[in-house]
Amino acid sequence: MSEIDTHTALNNGVKMPLLGFGVFQTPPEETRDSVTEALETGYRLIDTAAAYGNEREVGQALASSGLGRDEVFIETKVWISDYGYDDTLHAFDKSAGKLGVEVIDLFILHQALPSAFARTIDAYRALETLLEDGKVRAIGVSNFMPDHLARLMERASVVPAVNQVEVHPYFAQPEVQRANADRAILTQAWSPIGGITAYRDTGTGSVFEDPVIVEIAEAHGKSPAQVMLRWHLEAGRSAIPKSVKPHRIAENFDVFDFALTAEQTAAIDGLDTGVRGGPDPADVTLEDFGRDIPEA
Template structure:
């Protein structure tokens, strides 16, 4: 087994649990392709896998984990409860279903996938996550796609502050207000779609920085995230790119590089991810 995992730094969450700062995401990976993709990631040295019930590939993740030969405590596994399962009892059942699909007895991190404020149930959903955490069935609990007002309501009403807020974040959409709210509450920021599904990789500023460092544009963008203290979960199904995305710990961006990438955020912001309204 590749020993690259030892080079990946960890982030200590607000409850003392540590998570690898760079993990592997499986959003939009078909279940049939997930086992091979996760196996390639684990072989390359990733030790954090991020999935969700709505992705429909928890079983593929579980198969790869079972076949990896790695001990359970060597891999940090995240999943998420979907909008249609909000509510205390439904969330508890959804968690059981995710564990069954993954073939695991516990999770390292469980997230509310979206606040779905129109349903008005995310506080009840959070109570269920607090119960799962108190029962030792999940080591850390958090949220995804929560805006500052959702975080404020949750922190005020709950007994556990979320450990993580996973949000879309990349050079073209930096979600500064959400990042500031996360910092205010001691919540770690985790970036999904950290490469904007490749949309930012042709930017001339990023390309120039990549050429200077002898790295790919994707490696430069991932390094930008890492140096700003974020957790990041790039996705690929190509073994070469899976390994390439992990090879970002042998160089560092200078302050001018970081500021140049910071300045790339475009006016306006993207709308909600279309999957927010699925199901």
């Protein structure tokens, strides 16, 4: 059985767990308990965002965990409403205050905001300043397509360490993954098990019920979710599944005791529909997606 490193070195040398725990769409009142459960299970990477409205509860779980600050890798994201150099510096203060930390391990721009890309550049310049000042250990982006990365790198001094994008068997975004790899940017998969959509319009149904994945899962005595997470990790991607159910949280972490065959990997690779489940990054504008991020 092939072994997988549980951690990876980012392009600036910082070590990060490959498998993490996400809290997208987790209500604040459920976040503390779910993150506590995840930490007790063994997760050491927690992903949140200012726009999720649950950074404070993530911080509460971290503070009560008994774990040292250096034992848990925390990443969070700046929302587009806080783009701009000074506003993004302040966004760090808001996020760090809610999380109850002085240093954020990975600080990410949540969207490319192509309709106001100058603000995106200014926001990224703020991330570079925070990195230089030691307030963050690594910086990254999310939902950046290859053209967004190219435009960013025309102005940026620091290559993003991570690009967090939608990746799962039904939407693999190979061109984005190649653009990331060409720049030594780690691809981190949000919605790594395709949970955001049932793909009704394609007629494929839920990825959890896909016969290819179900057959592979049965062959290994694992669940479809575990097969998909293993697929990510064997490809060298980071994945951040989410759940509020303790048995699912534990199940999603139990992916290090089996390996896919080359034929199984190829079969999963072949499921890509090219159909996006989340918003098209090109359509994200301040007018439609802007929201105030509270101070506390």
